[in-house]
Amino acid sequence: MSETAADETSVVADENSEMEEKEGLPSGLPDEALAGSGALAKEGPMAELIGTAPKRPMLDDVVEGPVVAVGRARVFVDLHPFGTGIIYGREYLSARETLKNVNIGDTIAAKVVGEDNEEGYIELSLREARQALIWNEAEVAAQKKTAFELPVAEANKGGLIIEWNGLPGFLPASQLAPAHYPRVPDGDKDKIFAELKKLVGTRLEVVIITANPKEQKLIFSEKGTGSPERASLVEKYHVGDTVEGIVTGATEFGVFVKLEEGLEGLVHISEMDWALVENPKTRYKPGETVKVKVIEIKDDKVSLSIKTLVDDPWKASCTSPNSGTSRNSALVSNSAKCTPSPSPSSSRKTEG
Missing domain, CATH: 2.40.50.140 (Nucleic acid-binding proteins)
Structure with a gap:
């Protein structure tokens, strides 16, 4: 080998050695080891840093940030480190009832509906964010x-x-x-x-x-x-228990009463009063507190009664004090004496 070729080889070797030292690799490693150094770099601290770095919001992403400014028909949200989001135009109008109560510093969640616009802002939607969150809840509920x-x-x-x-x-x-x-x-x-x-x-x-x-x-x-959670709630109750609940709804066939969070029972129209009930909707309103008695538990469903909390007025009025005549015979012999006295709930207004 000529002296010139030897010198060139030596120079290249020195340059490779310097590059290896700068990259933190010891000199003289075989090619296989140097080839594997790329994989090491991908798994090193730099890779971890890249992996944990926040990702730029994309279309349809739901983002969250503090309000930094409120202008005329527009709200600005800090989306650090990616810039500023804006709710304006149609998106502002659709959520104006909510946004009019927003103050600087409040944190809000919104959906990305447009990436950098002409002014450099990320366009956001409060309305669509709300929908997205609800759909997310629906997906979780379906899974569970x-x-x-x-x-x-x-x-x-x-x-x-x-x-x-x-x-x-x-x-x-x-x-x-x-x-x-x-x-x-x-x-x-x-x-x-x-x-x-x-x-x-x-x-x-x-x-x-x-x-x-x-x-x-x-x-x-x-x-x-029938879910295990509901079954565990139902297990707390037994036939004959008297409890308080809140009316959640009234229909033509009765009223629904919430006994506790996650558990409701039905008071059928026939269990509302000893007297005739024509329309449950006129007797009880949602939100009203009522006292009820558990009369049946079947297939994790709880049946309730209001009328059984008071004595049956028919029994009192249809029994002869002298002979102890039964209700049926009294009805036959003297129906006028078998009219039940109104129970407390029948004093409520009825339709008509």
Whole structure:
């Protein structure tokens, strides 16, 4: 080898050695070790730093930040370190009732609906963020098979419309529990529709089986709603217990009473008063506190009574004080003496 070639080789070797030292690698490593140094770099502190660095918000992401300025029909949100978000235009108008109470320093969550606009701001939507959060809750509820007791809003020939947290959902007739499934011998759709309409206004215990925000699809099922959580709540109660609850709804067939968070019971119209009740809706209003008695627990459902908290007035008025005549015989011999005295609840106003 010539002296010139040897010198060139020596120079290249010295340069490689210097580069290795600068990169923190010992000189003289074999090529295999140097090739593996890239993998080490990917798993080192720098890789960890890159992995933990916040990612720039993308379209449809829900972000959170403090309000840094409130202008005319616009609100600015700090999205450090990526810049500033803005809620304005149609998005401001759709959420103005909420935004008019927002102050500088308040933290709000919003959905990214537009990346850097002409002014360099990230466009945000409060309304869509709220929807996104609700859909996220729906997806979690579907995974956990959380049971909800919800009122039926409408009916169509295919099933029932149910609203949950402001989102309209669908309960197909095929997903109804056996007790509510419309049994029509000839399968006439009009007759099925007529049976389904009878459920409008009633409250059904359902679970979410499909939650698809992209397709805006929320599907419910009434099958298999008995959850361990509900069963544990029901176990606390026994037939004969007298408890206080809050009326959550009234229908033509009775009133629903919340016994505790996550558990409601039904007071059927026949258990509201010893006297005739024509319309439960005129007797009790949502939010009203009532005292009830547990009369049946079946399939994790609690049946309640209000009238059994007072003595049966028929027994008192239909028994002869001298001979101990039974109620039935007294009714036959002297029906005028068998009119029940009104119970406390019957003093409430009734329709008409």
